[in-house]
Amino acid sequence: MEPRSSRRGRRTSTINDVARHAGVSPMTVSRVINGESNVRPETRELVEAAIRALNYAPNPAARSLASAGLIRIGLLYSNPSAAYLSEFLVGSLDQCRRHNIQLVVEKCEPETDEQAVAEQLIASGIDGLILPPPLCDEPEMLDLVIRTRTPAVAVAPGVPNPEVSAVSIDNFEAALTMTRHLIELGHRRIGFIIGHPNQGASARRLDGYRAALVEAGLAVDESLITQGYFTYRSGLDAAEQLLRLPTPPTAIFASNDDMAAASVAVVHRHGLDVPGDITVCGFDDTALATTIWPELTTIRQPVTEMSRAAVDLLLQEIRQLRAKEQVQPSHLLLDFELIRRQSDAIPRRPKAARKAAPRKG
Secondary structure, X not given: OOOHHHHHOOOOOOHHHHHHHHOOOHHHHHHHHOOOOOOOHHHHHHHHHHHXXXXXXXXXXXXXXXXXXXXXXXXEEOOOXXXXXXXXXXXXXXXXXHOOOEEEEEEOOOOOOHHHHHHHHHHOOOOEXXXXXXXXXXXXXXXXXHHOOOOEEEEOOOXXXXXXXXXXXXXXXXXXXXXXXXXXXXXXXXXXXXXXOOOHHXXXXXXXXXXHHHHOOOXXXXXXXXXXXXXXXXXXXXXXXXXXXXXXXXXXXXXXXXXXXXXXXXXHHOXXXXXOOOEEEEEEOOHHHHOOOOOOEEEEOOHHHHHHHHHHHHHHHHHHHHOOOOOOOOEEEOOXXXXXXXXXXXXXXXXXXXXXXXXXX
């Protein structure tokens, strides 16, 4: 009689096991299994030998579902802003539910395993990928989806790749609009906190800020520009640097709401008032903008709507591909809006000067 533990303890081999055994990527294993021709003969032999050695068999149930019309799309994320990610996921999940699409959400560690995670999803037979920031700007990720002909939509790239569909706003115009608003209030020393350098939108927002200053005939003071990384922690450091200048700014424009919220905290820590002493403005209009005091004046980037639009755009491409129609990348530009709340005001004299001013009478 066969021992009962022998079958119970046996683990079913996966496509990743085969890839490791053969020393190739899961995507290459998938190509061999699907009989694709773009695999070198020696590589095909290695994979087939690994399949035999591990007794690997593709899941027939999964293949049956795929052929029956089930649509599976992957959403890869590696975003430091929890507020941004939350709104993005809400929009994506809701739109996928409406279209009966299976959404596979995978976290990528920044600058480490994004490529491997994407390759595994593609090898598993995923129909398409949604790439929110910062993945929307990573050349290697974009090259991967182009090379494998995987339908994909980049959300909020700085400059869209012509070969990959994208949904975005005009980051340059948005930052230009906010900086103009601050100048119109009377601010002349406007601090700017840059977003993470790995996102193209960061550079576009900085360009918009600079352009508004030049347009108004104001000098671009590099000491008023500090580096952030779209995180609350980086916003604390950047705002601290600005407030320790010999002549601090009268307004701070941060490239996202997380860094703007951190700037408000630093201003308060210095015993100053927002907006009485310093105006603080953000970007995105995430939930955080209305959960701090004072509520933030900010640029509304329609994050939820952008994620919904990305699902619709990706679904359209997948259906065109299945119908063997020609697929042309689409670049959809959504509107932004400047939202005024309680964190901005006309510039006033520094607190120390107000205290020193003599009382009338």
